Amino acid sequence: TVLSGQEGAVFQSRLPFSKMTPNEEACFPDISCSGILGHRVFLNIRNSLLHMWVDNPKTQLTFDSALKRLPPPFDSDPNLVRRVHSFLERHGFINFGIFKRLSPIPSKKLGKVIVIGAGISGLAVGQQLQQFGMDVIVLEARDRVGGRIATFRKNSYIADLGAMVVTGVYGNPMTILSKQIGMDLVPIQQTCPLYGPDGKPVPKEKDDVIEREFNRLLESASYLSHRLDFNYAGNNPVSLGDALEWIINMQDKAVQEKRAAHMHEIIAAQTKIIEHRKRLKATLQKIATLKAELQSLVRQRQPRSAHNENSYASQEYTIRTTQIKLEDMINAEAEQRIEGHKMDLKLQEIEQNGPSQVYLSSRDRLILDWHFANLEFANATRLDNLSLKHWDQDDDFEFIGHHTTVRNGYSCVPVALTENIDIRLNSAVKEIKYTNKGVEIVAENLKTSNSLMTYKADLAVCTLTLGVLKVAVTQEESQHANTVKFDPPLPDWKQQAIRRLGFGNLNKVVLCFDRIFWDPNANLFGHVGSTTASRGEMFLFWSISSSPVLLALVAGMAANIVESVTDDIIIGRCMSVLKNIFGNTSVPQPKETVVTRWRSDQWARGSYSYVSVGSSGSDYDLLAAPVIPPTSCDPHFSKDAEELPRLFFAGEHTIRNYPATVHGAYLSGLREAGRIADYYLGYP
Numbered sequence: 203t204v205l206s207g208q209e210g211a212v213f214q215s216r217l218p219f220s221k222m223t224p225n226e227e228a229c230f231p232d233i234s235c236s237g238i239l240g241h242r243v244f245l246n247i248r249n250s251l252l253h254m255w256v257d258n259p260k261t262q263l264t265f266d267s268a269l270k271r272l273p274p275p276f277d278s279d280p281n282l283v284r285r286v287h288s289f290l291e292r293h294g295f296i297n298f299g300i301f302k303r304l305s306p307i308p309s310k311k312l313g314k315v316i317v318i319g320a321g322i323s324g325l326a327v328g329q330q331l332q333q334f335g336m337d338v339i340v341l342e343a344r345d346r347v348g349g350r351i352a353t354f355r356k357n358s359y360i361a362d363l364g365a366m367v368v369t370g371v372y373g374n375p376m377t378i379l380s381k382q383i384g385m386d387l388v389p390i391q392q393t394c395p396l397y398g399p400d401g402k403p404v405p406k407e408k409d410d411v412i413e414r415e416f417n418r419l420l421e422s423a424s425y426l427s428h429r430l431d432f433n434y435a436g437n438n439p440v441s442l443g444d445a446l447e448w449i450i451n452m453q454d455k456a457v458q459e460k461r462a463a464h465m466h467e468i469i470a471a472q473t474k475i476i477e478h479r480k481r482l483k484a485t486l487q488k489i490a491t492l493k494a495e496l497q498s499l500v501r502q503r504q505p506r507s508a509h510n511e512n513s514y515a516s517q518e519y520t521i522r523t524t525q526i527k528l529e530d531m532i533n534a535e536a537e538q539r540i541e542g543h544k545m546d547l548k549l550q551e552i553e554q555n556g557p558s559q560v561y562l563s564s565r566d567r568l569i570l571d572w573h574f575a576n577l578e579f580a581n582a583t584r585l586d587n588l589s590l591k592h593w594d595q596d597d598d599f600e601f602i603g604h605h606t607t608v609r610n611g612y613s614c615v616p617v618a619l620t621e622n623i624d625i626r627l628n629s630a631v632k633e634i635k636y637t638n639k640g641v642e643i644v645a646e647n648l649k650t651s652n653s654l655m656t657y658k659a660d661l662a663v664c665t666l667t668l669g670v671l672k673v674a675v676t677q678e679e680s681q682h683a684n685t686v687k688f689d690p691p692l693p694d695w696k697q698q699a700i701r702r703l704g705f706g707n708l709n710k711v712v713l714c715f716d717r718i719f720w721d722p723n724a725n726l727f728g729h730v731g732s733t734t735a736s737r738g739e740m741f742l743f744w745s746i747s748s749s750p751v752l753l754a755l756v757a758g759m760a761a762n763i764v765e766s767v768t769d770d771i772i773i774g775r776c777m778s779v780l781k782n783i784f785g786n787t788s789v790p791q792p793k794e795t796v797v798t799r800w801r802s803d804q805w806a807r808g809s810y811s812y813v814s815v816g817s818s819g820s821d822y823d824l825l826a827a828p829v830i831p832p833t834s835c836d837p838h839f840s841k842d843a844e845e846l847p848r849l850f851f852a853g854e855h856t857i858r859n860y861p862a863t864v865h866g867a868y869l870s871g872l873r874e875a876g877r878i879a880d881y882y883l884g885y886p
């Protein structure tokens with residue numbers, strides 16, 4: 203059930219309705235130890251304020267109006283209400299996004315911040331710090347904002363080249379933004395018919411069976427990891443891909459073993475029959491011998507007379523016993539024949555009830571590979587790069603509710619978030635110097651003959667992608683145009699985490715047509731590849747635009763391969779897949795096409811993070827942790843100033859519970875703004 207009213211608003215804010223969070227306890231120590239009544243008052247004020255905000259996120263929720271609207275007795279301690287209001291505002295639970303301001307932003311600036319990168323996280327942190335009264339400059343290398351949110355727009359065609367899906371509505375900050383900005387959210391129809399490598403539809407029943415097998419395999423992998431603690435092979439951590447292939451091999455082996463056992467059963471039954479036939483043959487021979495014996499005895503029979511009384515008796519006795527032996531043998535033969543018949547039937551039954559020949563036919567395996575490709579898409583990497591133990595560590599934080607796409611293009615969100623912030627486009631940061639006194643950021647202006655500019659500030663927020671950070675901490679300078687130097691170098695713990703966590707890849711091919719030739723009622727259809735290795739190549743087509751646009755996904759191994767192939771070849775591959783499915787004559791030439799290459803994009807260097815083999819969720823925390831400059835030798839420096847962090851980090855790769863998403867990147871921006879305010883603006 204979906205909550206509404208105050209409970210709904212608290213749920214939407216990702217907070218527990220009737221409990222203080224550890225963060226709240228830390229910020230309100232007086233309440234935390236005040237007993238049940240104090241807790242109740244706090245929760246009531248906090249929940250009421252959240253409700254007021256979620257109900258109307260288009261207008262700033264000021265302290266004054268909140269206090270006025272609070273029912274007695276909760277308005278009786280204005281100071282507490284003010285503290286709760288400030289807490290919620292500082293930590294991005296109220297008054298975030300784009301809304302009408304009722305109270306002016308402090309005009310005296312309380313410190314200067316450079317935000318590096320104008321992706322969704324940089325814009326979030328910029329917006330927040332700006333409204334907290336800090337002086338904010340955002341430096342962005344591209345000639346646009348949004349980073350990995352990038353919308354292709356031409357004529358009536360709209361297609362998202364980066365993020366495209368708002369994954370779940372309840373608890374998602376994008377839901378609040380959608381009320382503030384004109385986001386046209388359209389639920390995705392999840393049904394996804396599959397077409398085989400030959401272009402023919404995969405029968406629904408077959409599809410269901412393989413999907414169930416896919417889910418069983420994932421469950422088995424989870425069991426292996428979490429119940430049997432099979433996470434290391436020798437000293438090496440195991441990947442999800444290894445575990446899955448291992449389970450498939452085991453299943454295959456189990457089938458082979460069953461088949462071997464079955465063969466043994468057949469051989470045993472056949473051996474019995476052969477032995478039985480030998481026995482039958484011996485019986486028949488004995489019958490023949492006895493018959494001959496009897497015949498000769500009868501032939502030689504001597505009539506009875508007075509002088510042969512004894513020999514006559516013995517002759518009759520021999521004939522009689524031979525007759526009895528013969529009758530016994532004939533009976534035995536009849537019984538043996540019945541037994542033989544039974545044995546034949548048994549053999550037939552064994553032969554007919556053999557186990558299946560293989561665990562998966564080669565065709566079934568390819569359908570299974572389609573599901574693996576889909577998983578490789580979600581994780582932006584091959585399954586054998588994912589940590590078996592931690593790949594799905596964020597599962598519990600998935601939002602519930604519809605998955606939706608932004609029909610008017612996702613870029614409307616970052617564009618709206620530029621409101622009132624000083625953003626310097628075409629400014630590629632080259633060097634980040636940080637000391638106990640502040641930061642100096644050297645940026646190259648890519649428009650004005652590459653002139654260098656130095657920006658000084660109290661602190662910097664680095665939202666460079668994990669891919670760009672990886673280039674910065676590995677010594678690959680010479681190869682890459684976008685190399686950012688940290689001075690002093692980032693501390694070792696940060697560098698190690700940057701190296702450990704994975705940064706994946708995912709590409710899209712946009713095909714704009716003059717008419718729809720696919721089923722207009724389905725948002726998705728899948729194409730089963732013809733080999734395991736190519737399973738991610740255009741495995742899924744999206745039709746979500748109101749114009750005739752298809753979006754093909756290239757995931758897994760194929761995502762990297764397409765980057766070194768020309769557009770013509772890639773479009774050609776798409777067209778042949780589509781013609782295979784819909785028929786040569788039904789598929790027109792596309793009017794416009796776009797192929798993404800996120801790995802080669804120097805400002806991204808990939809698509810999004812994943813938990814690689816050897817990494818874990820805690821690496822996200824390390825990537826989020828701010829950096830304090832090494833202790834200064836300057837004796838005039840106060841100890842307090844020395845301990846202030848000067849480098850802060852936000853972005854999709856810094857948020858353990860919501861990584862690899864737009865909402866996660868956005869929340870990381872809100873988080874860092876709160877953290878910076880706590881360090882630099884004091885406690886309200």
Ligand code: HUF
Pocket residue numbers: 318319320321322323324341342343344347348349350351363364365366367368369629630631632665666667670684686708709710800804805806808809810852853854855861862863864865867
């Ligand atoms: O890359 P950013 O947008 O990262 P973020 O803020 O963490 O958001 O911003 C970094 C900025 C960029 O603007 C760079 O140009 C800039 O830094 N920069 C520099 C610089 N070097 C870099 N600026 C100055 N100087 C320098 N030297 C790729 C992709 C992603 C997703 C999906 C599909 C694809 C193909 C679909 C999807 C999705 C989601 C989705 C991930 C998000 C990403 C977020 C990061 N998706 N997320 N639903 N993502 O599967 O929620 O459907 O895009 O997490 O945008």
